[in-house]
Amino acid sequence: MLNDGLRWIDCACALVGACLAYNWLSEKRKRRARGGLPLPPGPRGLPFVGNIFDIDPGRPWETYTEWTKQYGEIAYMKLFSQDVIVLNSERVVRSLIDQRSAIYSDRPEVPTNKLFGADFNTAFLPYDDEWKLHRKLFHNTLHAETCISYQPLILQRVHILLGDLLKNPGSASFEPHLRMFTASIILAVTYGYQAVAWSDDLVQCAAKLVKLLIDALPPHRAAVLGAFPILTRLPTWFPGAGFLRDAVKGRELARHALEDPFEYVKQQMAAGTASRSMVSDLLTEVDEKQLTPEMERAMKAMASTVFLAGFDTSSSFMFTFILAMRMHPDVQRRAQAEMDAVLGGGRLPTFEDRPSLPYIEAIIREVLRWQIILPLSLPHATSSDDVFEGYFIPKGAMVLPNVWAMVRCVPLPPNQPPADVFEPARHLDPSTGQLLPEQNAITGHPQFGFGRRVCPGRFLSEATMWAAIASILAVFDVCPALDGEGREVPVSGEYSTGISIRPLPFECEIRPRSKKAEQIILEALDV
Numbered sequence: 091m092l093n094d095g096l097r098w099i100d101c102a103c104a105l106v107g108a109c110l111a112y113n114w115l116s117e118k119r120k121r122r123a124r125g126g127l128p129l130p131p132g133p134r135g136l137p138f139v140g141n142i143f144d145i146d147p148g149r150p151w152e153t154y155t156e157w158t159k160q161y162g163e164i165a166y167m168k169l170f171s172q173d174v175i176v177l178n179s180e181r182v183v184r185s186l187i188d189q190r191s192a193i194y195s196d197r198p199e200v201p202t203n204k205l206f207g208a209d210f211n212t213a214f215l216p217y218d219d220e221w222k223l224h225r226k227l228f229h230n231t232l233h234a235e236t237c238i239s240y241q242p243l244i245l246q247r248v249h250i251l252l253g254d255l256l257k258n259p260g261s262a263s264f265e266p267h268l269r270m271f272t273a274s275i276i277l278a279v280t281y282g283y284q285a286v287a288w289s290d291d292l293v294q295c296a297a298k299l300v301k302l303l304i305d306a307l308p309p310h311r312a313a314v315l316g317a318f319p320i321l322t323r324l325p326t327w328f329p330g331a332g333f334l335r336d337a338v339k340g341r342e343l344a345r346h347a348l349e350d351p352f353e354y355v356k357q358q359m360a361a362g363t364a365s366r367s368m369v370s371d372l373l374t375e376v377d378e379k380q381l382t383p384e385m386e387r388a389m390k391a392m393a394s395t396v397f398l399a400g401f402d403t404s405s406s407f408m409f410t411f412i413l414a415m416r417m418h419p420d421v422q423r424r425a426q427a428e429m430d431a432v433l434g435g436g437r438l439p440t441f442e443d444r445p446s447l448p449y450i451e452a453i454i455r456e457v458l459r460w461q462i463i464l465p466l467s468l469p470h471a472t473s474s475d476d477v478f479e480g481y482f483i484p485k486g487a488m489v490l491p492n493v494w495a496m497v498r499c500v501p502l503p504p505n506q507p508p509a510d511v512f513e514p515a516r517h518l519d520p521s522t523g524q525l526l527p528e529q530n531a532i533t534g535h536p537q538f539g540f541g542r543r544v545c546p547g548r549f550l551s552e553a554t555m556w557a558a559i560a561s562i563l564a565v566f567d568v569c570p571a572l573d574g575e576g577r578e579v580p581v582s583g584e585y586s587t588g589i590s591i592r593p594l595p596f597e598c599e600i601r602p603r604s605k606k607a608e609q610i611i612l613e614a615l616d617v
C-alpha cells in the first residue's frame with residue numbers, strides 16, 4: 091500500500107519535472123529565436139499558468155494601468171501559453187496598431203466563439219480574405235456619407251423613444267425604453283425591420299444571443315478554454331460544464347439571427363415592399379451571378395454582426411449618459427439653455443442644428459471620456475514577429491490596447507477638474523464657449539478602436555448618440571427618483587465588470603420639462 095503511494099508520488103514528481111523541463115527548454119528555444127532581443131518588461135509569472143494570478147479579473151485594466159509605474163507604456167505577460175502585450179498609452183497604440191496595421195490586425199483565437207456559434211462575427215474573424223470581404227460590405231453600407239441618408243430614420247426612432255419615455259415615465263421603465271431604442275435603430279438600419287415591442291421575435295433572439303455571449307465568454311474562461319480546448323468537448327451534464335448547455339442554446343440562436351432577418355428582407359424585396367436598409371442596398375447592388383454562396387454567407391454574417399457589436403455598446407453609452415445627467419443637474423440646465431436659445435423652446439432638434447450646439451458636442455465627448463465602454467477595446471493579435479523600440483513582439487501575441495489608461499489616466503491641463511469628475515466644459519474654450527481646436531472628431535476617439543479593425547459602426551453611432559442626447563435634453567429633465575417618503579434615491583455610479591461595462595442598475599425619473607415639451611413630443615409623433 092505504502093509502496094503504491096510512493097510510486098504515485100514518484101510519477102507525479104516526474105510528470106511535474108518533465109513539464110518544467112519542457113517549459114524551460116521551449117523558453118530557451120524562443121529566446122534564441124528572438125536573436126537575443128528582450129521581450130517588453132512585465133511581472134514574473136508562475137511556471138505553466140503564467141501571470142493569470144497577477145490580474146484583477148474584474149477590472150484588469152486597472153492592474154495594467156498600475157503596471158505603467160514599474161514597466162512603462164508597454165508590458166509583457168503570459169496567460170498559460172499565450173503571449174500578451176499590453177499597450178498602456180495612445181502613443182504606442184498609434185505607433186503599432188495604426189502605423190504597423192499589416193502586423194497588428196489579427197484577432198486571437200478564442201475557442202468559445204465557435205462553440206457558441208458566434209464565429210461568423212466580423213469582430214472575431216482572423217485577418218483574412220473573409221474578414222476583408224466583411225469590411226468591404228461594411229464600408230459600402232455604413233461609411234460617413236451613407237450614414238447621412240439614415241438621419242431621417244434615426245430622428246424618427248428618437249421621436250418614438252421620446253414618446254415611450256413620455257407615456258411610461260416610471261423609474262423602472264427608462265432602461266427597457268433605451269434598450270428598445272438601440273435595438274430598433276439597428277434592426278431598421280440593417281434590415282428595414284420595424285420592431286415595435288421588446289417581445290418581438292427578432293429583438294428577443296438577437297438580445298438573448300448578445301446576453302449569452304457576454305455572460306458566457308469572460309476573458310478568464312476564454313484563457314482557460316484556450317489552454318485546455320479539450321474542456322469544450324466535455325458532456326453537457328459534466329459538473330461545471332453548464333456553459334456547454336448555454337453553447338447549445340447559443341448555436342440555435344445564432345442560426346436564427348443569421349437566417350431569419352435576412353430571409354425577411356428577401357421576401358419583402360420580392361413583394362416590392364422592402365424599406366431601404368443595409369441588406370436591401372447590398373442585395374440590390376449585386377446581380378444574380380455575383381450572389382455566390384460565399385457572398386450571401388458574408389452578407390448574412392456582417393448584417394448579424396451589426397446587432398452583436400452595436401447593441402450592447404450603444405445601450406451602455408446611453409445608460410452612461412442618463413447616469414451622468416442624473417448626477418449633474420447643472421450640466422442639464424446649461425445644455426437646455428443652449429438648446430432653448432437655438433430652438434426657441436418650440437421644436438425638437440434636427441441635424442442642421444448640430445453646429446450651433448457646442449455644449450451638446452462637449453457632453454458626448456465627456457460621456458466617451460468619463461466611462462470607457464470597452465476598457466481594453468477588443469484584443470488584436472500579431473500576424474508576424476515585430477521589434478518595437480528594442481523589444482521583441484512575437485508572432486501570435488495577443489495585443490491589448492488599454493483604452494482606460496490612455497483616456498482616463500493621462501495628465502490633464504492644470505486648470506481642469508480631476509479625471510473622474512464629469513465636466514463637459516473641459517472640452518470648450520472658456521472665452522468663446524466653442525469646442526477647443528484640438529478636439530478630434532468623435533469617430534476618431536480611442537473608444538472606437540484602432541487601425542484596420544476600427545469600429546465600422548462609428549458613424550452610425552455618432553449620429554444616433556447626437557440625436558438621442560440633443561432630443562432628450564430638449565424636452566426632458568432627468569431627475570432623482572423619490573422613495574415612498576419623498577426622499578431622493580441615491581445612485582452609486584458603480585459599473586459592471588467584463589469585456590464591456592455598463593452602469594449598475596440605478597433609479598431616476600425622466601420627466602417632460604413642461605406642458606409645451608409634452609406637446610412638442612406629441613406633434614413629432616403626429617398624435
Ligand code: HEM
Binds near residue numbers: 396399539541
Ligand atoms: C458606442 C457605441 C460603440 C462603441 C464604443 C464601439 C466600439 C468598438 C470597438 C472598441 C471595437 C474594436 C476595434 C478594434 O479592434 O480596434 C469595435 C469593433 C466593431 N464594431 Fe463597434 N462600437 C460601437 C457601436 C457599433 C455599432 C452601432 C456597430 C454596427 C453598426 C458596430 C460594429 C462593429 C464591428 C462590426 C466591429 C468589428 C470590427 C473588426 O473586427 O473589423 N459598433 N467597436
